[in-house]
Amino acid sequence: MSFLTGVLLLAIVTALACSLPGVFVVLRRDSMLVDAISHAILPGIVVGFLITQDLRSPVLIVGAALAGLVVVLGSEYLTRSGLLTGDAPQGLIFPALFSLGVILVSMNFANVHLDVHAVLVGDLNLAAFDQLVLGGVAWGPTYLYVMLGVLILNAVYLTWQYRRLKVTTFDPEFAAILGARTGWINTGFMFLVSVTVTAAFNAAGAILVIALMIVPPATAYLLTNQLGQMIRLTLLITVVGAWGGFWAAYALNAATSAGMGVFYGLLFAAVLGWVRSREGLRRRGARAIG
Amino acid sequence: MTLLDFFTNHTFRMVFLGTTIIGLVAGGLGAFAYLRKQSLISDVISHAALPGTLIAFLAAVSLGLDGRNMVWLILGAVVIGVAAVLGANAITRVTTLKIDVAMAIALSVFFGAGMVLMRIISNGDYPGKGGIQDYLFGNASVITYADLITSLVIGGLALGLTALFWKEFAITTFDAEFAATSGFRPRIVDPLMFTTIVIATVIGVKAVGLVLMVAFVVTPPAAARQWTHSLPAMVTLSALIGAVGSAAGAYLSIHISVTTGTAVPTGPVIVLCLFAMFVISLLVAPGRSILARVIRRRRALRDLRAELLSEANSMVDPGALNDPADHESGSSVIWTDAPTTSAPATRPPITQPAVIEASATRPSTMHPYPPMTDTPETQTPGHRLNRGERL
Numbered sequence: 001m002s003f004l005t006g007v008l009l010l011a012i013v014t015a016l017a018c019s020l021p022g023v024f025v026v027l028r029r030d031s032m033l034v035d036a037i038s039h040a041i042l043p044g045i046v047v048g049f050l051i052t053q054d055l056r057s058p059v060l061i062v063g064a065a066l067a068g069l070v071v072v073l074g075s076e077y078l079t080r081s082g083l084l085t086g087d088a089p090q091g092l093i094f095p096a097l098f099s100l101g102v103i104l105v106s107m108n109f110a111n112v113h114l115d116v117h118a119v120l121v122g123d124l125n126l127a128a129f130d131q132l133v134l135g136g137v138a139w140g141p142t143y144l145y146v147m148l149g150v151l152i153l154n155a156v157y158l159t160w161q162y163r164r165l166k167v168t169t170f171d172p173e174f175a176a177i178l179g180a181r182t183g184w185i186n187t188g189f190m191f192l193v194s195v196t197v198t199a200a201f202n203a204a205g206a207i208l209v210i211a212l213m214i215v216p217p218a219t220a221y222l223l224t225n226q227l228g229q230m231i232r233l234t235l236l237i238t239v240v241g242a243w244g245g246f247w248a249a250y251a252l253n254a255a256t257s258a259g260m261g262v263f264y265g266l267l268f269a270a271v272l273g274w275v276r277s278r279e280g281l282r283r284r285g286a287r288a289i290g
Numbered sequence: 291m292t293l294l295d296f297f298t299n300h301t302f303r304m305v306f307l308g309t310t311i312i313g314l315v316a317g318g319l320g321a322f323a324y325l326r327k328q329s330l331i332s333d334v335i336s337h338a339a340l341p342g343t344l345i346a347f348l349a350a351v352s353l354g355l356d357g358r359n360m361v362w363l364i365l366g367a368v369v370i371g372v373a374a375v376l377g378a379n380a381i382t383r384v385t386t387l388k389i390d391v392a393m394a395i396a397l398s399v400f401f402g403a404g405m406v407l408m409r410i411i412s413n414g415d416y417p418g419k420g421g422i423q424d425y426l427f428g429n430a431s432v433i434t435y436a437d438l439i440t441s442l443v444i445g446g447l448a449l450g451l452t453a454l455f456w457k458e459f460a461i462t463t464f465d466a467e468f469a470a471t472s473g474f475r476p477r478i479v480d481p482l483m484f485t486t487i488v489i490a491t492v493i494g495v496k497a498v499g500l501v502l503m504v505a506f507v508v509t510p511p512a513a514a515r516q517w518t519h520s521l522p523a524m525v526t527l528s529a530l531i532g533a534v535g536s537a538a539g540a541y542l543s544i545h546i547s548v549t550t551g552t553a554v555p556t557g558p559v560i561v562l563c564l565f566a567m568f569v570i571s572l573l574v575a576p577g578r579s580i581l582a583r584v585i586r587r588r589r590a591l592r593d594l595r596a597e598l599l600s601e602a603n604s605m606v607d608p609g610a611l612n613d614p615a616d617h618e619s620g621s622s623v624i625w626t627d628a629p630t631t632s633a634p635a636t637r638p639p640i641t642q643p644a645v646i647e648a649s650a651t652r653p654s655t656m657h658p659y660p661p662m663t664d665t666p667e668t669q670t671p672g673h674r675l676n677r678g679e680r681l
Contacts, residue, residue: 026387026391029388029390029391030390031391031393032333032390032394034394035330035333035394039501081572081580083515083516083572083579084512084515085324085325085327085515086326086328087328087329087330088324088329088511088512091330091332091333091504091507091508092505092508092509092512092565095501095502095504095505095508095509095565096505096561096562096565098501098502098558098561099558099559099561099562100558100562102427102555102557103554103555103558103559103562106552106553106554107552207337207397207398208398208401208402208405210394210397210398211395211398211399211401214391214394214395215398215399218387218391218394218395221386221387222385222387249406252409252410253413254405254410255405255406255409257402257405258402258403258404258406258409259402259406260402261398261399261401261402261403261405262402265398265399268399272381272385276384
């Protein structure tokens with residue numbers, strides 16, 4: 001497998017692993033929580049790195065994902081306390097955790113290669129640098145298989161929990177009446193999101209993970225109001241967007257994840273424009289008939 | 291390091307004063323974002339400020355001006371920041387997507403555009419491009435005297451704007467529909483208010499960095515809210531908390547850096563100071579903090595127990611149960627097998643509900659029902675059990 005093909009595949013697999021749980025994140029109105037998680041995992045990564053000395057170790061990914069869960073549960077607690085309003089609980093915890101991470105880095109890792117900048121921005125090419133060679137044959141970037149594992153994990157978990165997630169997403173009160181343990185279902189799902197964000201930061205950077213997770217499902221949401229259809233459209237949009245974004249970034253000599261983010265944004269704008277114009281046409285047509 | 295050493299050093303003084311001004315302005319103006327329940331909009335603004343500052347840099351350089359001048363950077367960040375806010379609001383207006391999705395889209399797409407621009411700038415040949423990466427995390431030690439004056443003027447302008455339109459801002463914050471029907475045009479008031487929030491956010495991007503600016507806008511109001519029930523007091527207190535937290539954080543970070551020899555970045559230390567002030571407020575502020583609630587609940591429970599005990603004692607008189615109201619209201623009267631012979635007049639005086647007693651013993655500063663309401667409390671302090679209701 002050539003290096004370029006490997007990076008392209010890594011981009012597409014990472015994007016798919018993010019957008020699949022993203023469907024439910026968008027529907028559950030937790031989009032900005034992803035932003036909070038993506039920042040809060042920094043201290044988890046630092047501590048994990050201190051223990052494992054390897055940025056791609058699965059132990060590190062799970063440890064950092066637990067730090068992400070701190071934000072989820074902490075902001076939930078603050079909201080339930082009734083002492084705070086609006087979306088402030090989410091904005092309170094993650095900067096503090098992120099600051100803790102930055103201070104840890106500056107105090108402990110002055111001479112170790114862990115750059116806060118790299119954590120935030122990420123570099124797909126750097127993540128793809130380590131190639132898997134088995135039996136003398138290059139099988140593409142090692143990290144491709146890590147992300148493939150996360151993608152499969154997401155797919156299996158969502159299939160297994162599909163009905164429970166569906167009912168807690170659309171009608172949490174009804175789900176509670178049915179006896180579903182909404183709290184546990186929510187925590188489990190957010191942990192999965194946290195794992196995905198942590199795994200993807202290496203390839204995409206912590207902030208642009210939000211683009212990968214939120215924009216394709218949001219685009220699909222404009223086109224359909226059925227869950228199954230929305231998932232299928234999300235996967236399609238993800239592949240098209242990742243492919244297009246990859247080559248756009250390649251042509252512009254820009255960071256791949258940044259290019260993908262911008263390309264997704266353009267795709268969203270184009271779909272929005274198309275839907276709006278179609279609605280306008282229908283309204284005009286109805287007026288002409290009426 | 292003595293305080294004299296600290297304040298005679300030019301760089302230290304600039305860092306201290308610069309971050310204090312940032313904290314003051316962001317804290318004061320952040321109060322409105324908090325009360326409008328849109329605190330996270332400042333996170334969108336700060337991330338969108340990245341392409342804003344970079345476009346301003348490119349424009350200034352291509353015109354032959356100094357690309358690092360803070361005036362251009364703030365101008366660019368404000369323009370693009372306002373565009374991001376309006377874009378996010380427009381998405382919720384023309385689609386059925388909710389505000390959280392719209393904010394996430396605006397944040398990530400603008401930030402992605404900023405990263406693309408950053409790559410273009412660092413690949414190109416532009417004078418003064420070094421240090422442009424500082425905007426991600428900020429660098430408080432590069433605050434110059436000119437920057438200080440700029441942030442004073444722009445921050446003062448935003449605070450002055452708020453004072454001038456105080457009535458409009460307040461009424462829009464608490465009841466947007468009433469404001470609109472009273473003739474305050476939301477088309478004018480809203481962008482004005484968002485502009486002040488944008489200024490509050492971008493004023494610190496150079497010194498603190500775009501990632502952490504959200505804490506300067508969210509944390510002080512959340513802390514101030516626990517101490518007060520009125521808008522003027524909250525804005526003032528929030529600004530003060532922002533200023534004090536920033537000053538303390540700046541001093542602490544410089545002190546640690548000088549004494550230990552490892553450079554500790556200023557922004558993160560300030561954020562932790564602000565967070566500590568918030569946690570203290572949440573725990574111990576009188577009236578609505580967690581501690582106050584525990585005390586109130588315990589007091590209400592004690593009063594309730596006393597009431598039930600006195601009532602149970604009076605139950606020895608069987609006539610107490612022959613109250614016709616009981617038969618109407620509750621089928622679950624516990625002592626239904628009691629004889630019903632005596633006249634209702636012998637009924638012992640039932641004491642007032644426990645909740646009123648609890649509030650009577652409370653100091654006057656603690657209002658049981660504060661005029662400004664947040665998320666409604668699910669449990670009223672000191673829930674009163676009705677007679678016959680099972681414990």
